[in-house]
Amino acid sequence: MAKKNAMQMDIFKNIEEPVNENRTKDEPQKDSIKSPTKADKKSEIDTAHILAQKQREISISEFFLKNRHLLGFDNPSKALLTTIKEAVDNSLDACEDAGILPEIIIVIRQIAENRFSVSVEDNGPGIVKNQIPKIFGKLLYGSKFHTLKQSRGQQGIGISAAGMYAQLTTGKPIKIISKIKSQQESHMFEIQIDARKNAPVVLREESIQWLNNDIPKSNGTKVEMEIEANYKKGTHSIDGYIFQTALANPHATIIYYPPEGEFIKYERVSNVMPIEAKPIKPHPYGVELGIFIKMIHETKAKTLRQFFTSEFSRVSPRIAEQIAEGAGLKADNRISSLSPSQIELIYQAIPKVKIMAPPSNCLSPIGEELIMAALKRQFKADLYYAVTRPPTVYRGNPFLIEAGIAYGGELPSDEPVEIMRFANRVPLLYQQSACAMTKGIISTSWKSYNLQQPKGSLPIGPMVIFLHIASAWVPFTSESKEAVAHYPEILKEIRLALMECGRQVSIHISRTRKYMDQEKKKSYIEKYIPHIGDALREILELNKNEEERVNLTLKDTLEKSRTKIILKEAE
Incomplete structure (x- = not known):
């Protein structure tokens, strides 16, 4: 023990020696902090100037180029899936916006060991010529970011990020062919992205005759790029993604040519287009202070009453008066006369006023019958059931939950149930454990419905669970859109939908x-x-x-x- 203490004292002595080496024995121990000299001050100023010269603005393209994992390009296997997903999302959205039943052709060809050519072709309305370079060659450029309605794409990042990944890994441009029905010729572009300027660079542009099996293409868009990737099969594979996309989009026909084996055709189950989602104005409960201030500064309204009734949904003149009164103001107060403190008081008064939930016509659910039809087509089971919950709200954003199950039959009985998660009809294949849907399944008491369930785990049994969230703004946990955030309102609706499905399973088992x-x-x-x-x-x-x-x-x-x-x- 004495030896150990002596060793510890030696360690502390060695630490102190450099500090005390310049002190004499008689000199009192004090902090030897020297005052900065003129030379030191000059050096600090020079350093500040050098650092200032190095500062420059970073474009969004440069940021995502160095942080591509945020967009789902973590590794070559995932990159292939993300590239296809972004192109398919665009195609489905375009077809639905135009009222066209989608027919999508996906082709993946292996060029070298870790290099693939990817193309996605649709029968959508096509793209106006002068918009093609911006849509595919500029990040954060799109038509959906400021629109509150259900859609697959939201941020204007996806397809241009895929093109940037192709440029980064193979040096090859993204190739686009597009045709509008009213025009005779198609437009072909080869585009790269100037990462520093976040701007498209058109390498090639020409008008062509677009033929499919010697038949002129009437309308649509085809995107083709060459990327570094790996092709594999399994749960998180491109094959699994296309299978689930066909399930969640029963109105679409998808033809898939994989790198290996025969092509697969998923015929549409329904010839009826989904309910059209209508754009809505923001709801007062869902707007944060910074956005609220921005809206006040940018509005064309003259008074508070006009501002609330014209810029928000579900706000009548009477509701606008109640909000103004709650802030100690009048509804006729002019917007231009409001001080920053008054604007904050108005914002704080909003939650104190009871406002009707936002309209739900911005949502387009799949529907119970189509969910069951899709499950019946893909799974041989004894029981099929689906439920579409009534629309509700989180943070002022409308959403609804849909759940479907396939139980029994040829499904494995001694394994955890299979989960299929969807957000606005898009499969979520990664980050399952981080998703609110998985938490909702685990937190449901499946033992009450005659199913085995280890503590804190998924239930065990011959069952497939289909979960879908439809929202004007899905709260994803990251830009890669792989998991849904854990909002209490969303978790509650997930559990209620699962409990209804669980009751049907229990009745069937009994x-x-x-x-x-x-x-x-x-x-x-x-x-x-x-x-x-x-x-x-x-x-x-x-x-x-x-x-x-x-x-x-x-x-x-x-x-x-x-x-x-x-x-x-x-x-």
């Missing part, structure tokens, strides 16, 4: 068990009645015909008795 029990009892009757008949024949000295009549009478009596018991249990 009925199956009763049926099996009845069949077991029936087999007992068929097994033992002949023996009883033999015994009665010997006791009563019956002939063969009499024995048969006794057996039939016994069987009929027992069957009637069993039926009465079943009916009584059903009541």
Whole structure:
């Protein structure tokens, strides 16, 4: 122990020695901090000037070029999936906006060991010529960011980020062919992105005749790029993504040519277009202070009343008056006369006023019948059920939850249930454990519905769970849009939808068990009645015909008795 203490003292002594080496024995120990000299001050000023010269603005393209993992380009396998996903999302959105039943052709060709050519072609409305370079060669450029309605794309990043990844990994440009129905020729562009300026660089542009099997293409868009990637099969593969996309979009036909094997065609289940999602104005409950201040500065309204009734949904003149009164102001106060402190008081008064929930016509659910039809097409099960919950609100943003299940049949019974997550009809294949949908499944008590469930885990049984959130603004956990954030309102709706599905599973399991029990009892009757008949024949000295009549009478009596018991249990 003494030796250990001595060693510790030596360590502290060694630490102190550099500090005390310039002190004399008689000099009191004090901090030897020197005042900065003129030379030191000049050096500091020079450093500040050098640092100032190095400062420059960073474009959004440069930022994502160095942080591509934020957009889903973490690794070559995931990059292939993300590239296809972004192109397919654009195609589906374009077709739906134009009221066209989508037909999408996806082709993946392997060029070298880690290099693939990817193309996605649709039958959408096409793109105006002068918009093509900006859409595919400029990040944060799009039509949906400021529109509050359900859509797959929201940020204006996806497809241009895929093109930037292609440029980074192979040096090849993104190629686009697009045709509008009213025009004779198609427009072909080859584009790269100037990362420093976040601007498109057009390398090639020409008008062409676009032919498919020698037939002129009437309208649509085709995107083609060469990327560094890996192709693999499994849950998180491109094959799985296309399978799930077909499930969540039963109105679409998808033709897929994988790098290996035969092509796969997913025919549409429905010839009816989804309900059109209408754009809505923001709801006062969902606007943050900074956005609220910006809206006040940019509005063309003259008074507070005009501002609230024209810029927000569900705000009547009376509601506008209540908000103004809550801030100690009048609804006729002019916007131009408001001070920063008054604007903040108005913002703080909003939650104190009861305002109707935002309209739900900005949403386009899949629907219970189509979810079940899609599940029936892909899974051989005994029970199919789906539920679409009524629309509700989180932070002023309308959303709804849809759930579907396939149970029994040929599904594996000794494994955790299979989960398929969707947001605005788009499959979510990564970050399952971080998603609110997974939390909702785990936090539901599946034991109450006759399913096994280890503590804190997914239930075990022959079941597929289909979960879909439809919202004007899905709260993703990151820009890569792989998991839904854990808002209490969203979790509540997920659980309610799952509980309704769970009740149907429980009823099905109970009925199956009763049926099996009845069949077991029936087999007992068929097994033992002949023996009883033999015994009665010997006791009563019956002939063969009499024995048969006794057996039939016994069987009929027992069957009637069993039926009465079943009916009584059903009541």
